[in-house]
Amino acid sequence: MHVHVELPEELDVEAYRRRNARGEIPDHTPYGLHHMGDEGDVVTFRTPAGGPVAWVSRKVRNRLDGYEAVTAVTGAAQRRGADVLFCMDERTGMPALLSSPRRPVVSGIAWLERPDMISGWERRAAEAALRRAGAIFTQSPAMVPILREHWDVPPERVHGVGLGIDPAFYPEQPWSDRDPAGVTVTSVGDDRGRDHATLVASVLRVREQGLPAWLELATTLPVDLPPEAGVVHARRMNAAMRGLYARSSVVAIALRPNPQGSGLTVALEALASGRPVVATDNPGMDTYVEHGRTGLLVPPGDVEAMSRAIGDLLADPVRAAEMGAAGRKEVEQRFTSAHMAAELREIARGTL
Structure with a gap:
């Protein structure tokens, strides 16, 4: 053929x-x-x-x-x-x-x-x-x-x-390479399905509750992120994304309700990198992120649920590391x- x-x-x-x-x-x-x-x-x-x-x-x-x-x-x-x-x-x-x-x-x-x-x-x-x-x-x-x-x-x-995805390009990142404070949350995405406003609000809620969460967000979309809470990388990161995944303890993906599969590539890159995923539970996301095993899924637009999921994983690095390791195996075996x-x-x- x-x-x-x-x-x-x-x-x-x-x-x-x-x-x-x-x-x-x-x-x-x-x-x-x-x-x-x-x-x-x-x-x-x-x-x-x-x-x-x-x-x-x-x-x-x-x-x-x-x-x-x-x-x-x-x-x-x-x-x-x-x-x-x-x-x-x-x-x-x-x-x-x-x-x-x-x-x-x-x-x-x-x-x-x-x-x-x-x-x-x-x-x-x-x-x-x-x-x-x-x-x-x-x-x-x-x-x-x-x-x-x-x-x-x-x-x-x-x-x-x-x-x-290419698991060689996105290798499993050592857990020891993450931010020493263990509070970095990474996200990336430019498509119309992204809900970065909910993501930012969730990270700010985590900070209000006492965890000094820090968001690294790679996007060319307009975002209002207070400088004390994180940084926006307003460009396409390509290979530099591996550094963001390495520094992170959690990769969070907030999405508007849609059936098209927005956010799936980032979810797999994160799992391949050995990082747990917190993602909006849009239809089909659970095919790639298993709730409770490789990440946590939350309802669309729910700042309270997303902040709680992010905060729980930042506060429990052992659980987060186990989810990341399970995610890497899942990518190698299926994705x-x-x-x-x-x-x-x-x-x-x-x-x-």
Whole structure:
């Protein structure tokens, strides 16, 4: 089987490999998709067009809420010889589905809302694209019934797939490397599902109750964090995240209610690093964070519950360390990029 991966225009797989070799980013290829070839299948990646085409693609993409319409057309020649087209999410997946009727297309769905929640043109395009899909997958269990029931995708073509990360890039951090005071809480995230206001309020509540909690938050979103309570890293941290995880005693992820799986990558990075997770209990989060064993799950928007969970783990480092160690084992056994790619490979084979 020859799988051709449709990458966004801004992703150059060769540049990605060089950055990985320098230790800047995880996995040898985006999402570790080269592992789809671990059993001998051929995996190729679309390369960016560059020049004027890239300029036009960027302009059109910005007007279409991120959908890669131009790239889907200009990259058609690179698909020759491929048995299956593979797209990690709908931004590349829907254009590929609409522009390549002769090959099966496997597309992930990450951010698609229910039909009644999106604009008319996007709903019509999604309906047409999903009808053509050889297979659809999602890494949030809560999205499976939405795709089947609200978008009428036949159940046999909708697959739940476990998210995976690179455990070598996110090694287990020694518990002794954390902040000597044992009060650092780490968080990261830029997507629309984040609820950093609840996170900050929770850390401030912990401080009010006598624990000098310190928040290190990596985000480019606007946040009101008092300087005495923490620091905001307003940039993409990449490899520097490993230092934040190492210093932390708890990784906390506050989220708005949503079914799309916001926060899952950070949760797995934290667990791989040997740190317990406190996270909003959105649908699907419990697939990745086991309450009471690898972390603690709390209701959305509940400052009291989140502050109590954070405070309990900061006050009990032995319990926190045990949760972190259990989380690392869970990632190694179930949630690596190689595990994810193996599931995706079988889905792709099923479309032939």
